Amino acid sequence: MKTKLIQTLKPTHKITIKQVQSLAILVMNQKEIETMVMEMVQENPLLEIHPDFYQGTVDYDFNQLADNHEKTLTDELLEQINTSKYKNKNCMKAIVYHLDSNGYLQVPLSEIKRATHFPIKDLKEALHHVQTLQPSGVGARDLKECLAIQCKRISIKNQDILLKCIDYLEDLSKGHFNKVAKCLETDEHTIKECLNRIKQCNPKPGAMYSQSIPYLYPEIFVTEEDGNYTIQTKNLSQYLSINQDITDVSDPEVKKYIKQQTKVLQELFASLSKRYSTLHTISTVLFQIQKEHILHDSPLIPCTYKQVGELVSRHPSTVFRSIQNKALQYEHKTILLSSLFTNESKDGLSSDQIKKELNTLIKEENKTRPFSDEQLVQLLKERDITISRRCVSKYREQCRIPNSSRRKIIS
Template identity: 30%
Template sequence: MEISLAAQQQQKLQLTPQMRQSMEILHMSALELNEYIKQQAVDNPFIELQPAKETPLSHYAGGAQPDWWQNVDLSGDATLESVLLEQLACMKLDRTALSLCSWIIGNLDDKGYLLHSKEELSAMKGIPLAQVCDAVSLIQSLEPYGVGASTLAECLVLQLRQQQESSLLVYSLVQHDLVSIGQGKLKQLADKYETELADIKAAITVISTLNPKPGALYSREKPQYIMPDLALRQLEGKYEVILERSSLPTITLNHSYLSMLEQNPSKDVHRYLTGHWQAAKGLTDSIERRKATLLRTAGVMFEMQAEFCRNGILHIRPMTMKQVAEALRIHESTVSRAISHKYIRTPWGLYELKYFFASSIHHADGSMVSAIYMKERIRALIAAEKRESPLSDQRIVALLAGEGLLISRRTVTKYREQMNIMSSAWRKRSLK
């Protein structure tokens, strides 16, 4: 056996504190960044705050090269996403499976549920449904148990499987009778399962120990009010994205302290002033990067959503973060962080940027329409229904099919529930 030494060159990106700060500031909402800047101003004598000024959208040059940090895929700390990704990293997954699982994890809501059905995820990613199902099953095996579910029942069943002690009665109640439990129909459930009322109550006690929102443990506290970063305005016949005037305070640097460095101060004073000067410059640079990335990202988004700009919500077109990332030549995760917790004021109302990345539905003519459009059509059909004979979800499917809109009953049910619209049975019962 021969042992030899060989030198090998390897390129590796090391994240400096300044790089990490840039990533963290990009992810912050306007409200969070506002508070962060104020705290930095208290701690740093070089930082002085001035009222914010409105900034027009800079023209995006398609050939411009992005900064290094826009292509860094950096996970935050103590979030549901980071907890799940950390577990994935311990598994022996190939690059394709790891990438798909990471992308699906990014499509979980704050409660840990899938934002889209497996079929929609398959269509959005352009990969076989079986591959998506395998990735979702893998995610569902991670802790906290119950994440990656599409419905409350599925979330609870995933947790029951981990306990391995629950009876068939508990499983059946979770899968078929959560509504009846919520309505307090315990006697009817006892008759249905031909068992004692005490058994039903004992099963419900087991169910009550489960967590209906497994991802909520890692959810960030939501701000009490919204401070939009951006505004969509019509200027000289065309729509442009600009920074909101009151979004962020403007930082100015106090040069009087800088002049003290030229007076040969002691080592301690020199170290103190140099450190705070560099911190102040780093903060302003990170904020400028955030502004530039946010404006460029939103600029491309609303170029793609030109019909929305002119005509409103029903004209939102299908759009993915991947499309925006490719147009900007940056990492998809940078788009995700740039739009996270960011809001824009438009002529049609106030919207979170993430709202515009809706899944798409096939039209009979082969074109695609956004899920937002489908929800509005469902809402309109229900609003126009006869109150004494409300439309069932299957009837809504048939009516939409008549318009050339192809959608499953399950998806109609999901969209209806997301809009907090009760079932046809409930709507009919409310008349009594």
């Protein structure tokens, strides 16, 4: 059997170091660009930074930036601890750092003791103090303790029965009021009143807070003059150049080194220029689409990465990379670009618009007979919004609205 060599043409694509650098710079935010440039100054003697570069960099006023975002649970608790008169503040802080996103302490105190070397007695006392902080319920080790912490702060005639009802949550959820009433030697009316009080508690006190503070460094600025809006982008690349005084040398080795470093900088400048051009183009189109939302807080209209990509002649993945961790500033508002994208329903509405309709329906419902998710589907359909029950449930949870059984007030 004879073997044959057959030559075929097969298209291949090898990504170059230059492309890798370009993609990396595209994703970077303004602060990361500044950090990279400052580090490169130490490595590349040819890089020259004009004095205006330092005027063009972001003013890192963290207090001002933090105002644009909700506090994290950790920030809220540490602030209360720092202004409190408790003695064991460091023990309290150690416990706060071990709370999960819902505000629960799922780590045993013995484990915190091993990590911090604080005496277990001090940690127990500190935990007690943490459980007195706001939001009520933080520091609990399980759901029952979380509800108990909150119920102890409720002023009610039968508070002892209220606290005992927490041990009968399963029976109460099934409507076995008579059974619980007999066990606690009281009447059904009292049990129903206690259940209504328990429903007012928050089983996840930490969930209302942002899980992290994504400090925003705005580099896209919207300005208005005589009704005309201009999109400006901070382009730090215009303040960078190659030091020509160093390039004029005769030594062959030094000349070779300078040539290599010059090429590195030229590729850097090209990547930065492309980044700012792409970001400016995308930001301009995005502002035109979501103008009413940015200026007047109107609901977002449907806008996807694919749609914007088609408008700016870029691949959706390029649009996605370009806007990550980038922020737009208009007057005193700083808006994350990624928050301006939203999918549309079959009816052409954005998820933001649907959430507003959902909130309105629930706000106007009869609290003794709240709408189920299935009923909400039908009510939205009457408003020409067709979505599935699963979508209703998802949007409701995103709006932090409990289900119908938890919204129900028993008379």
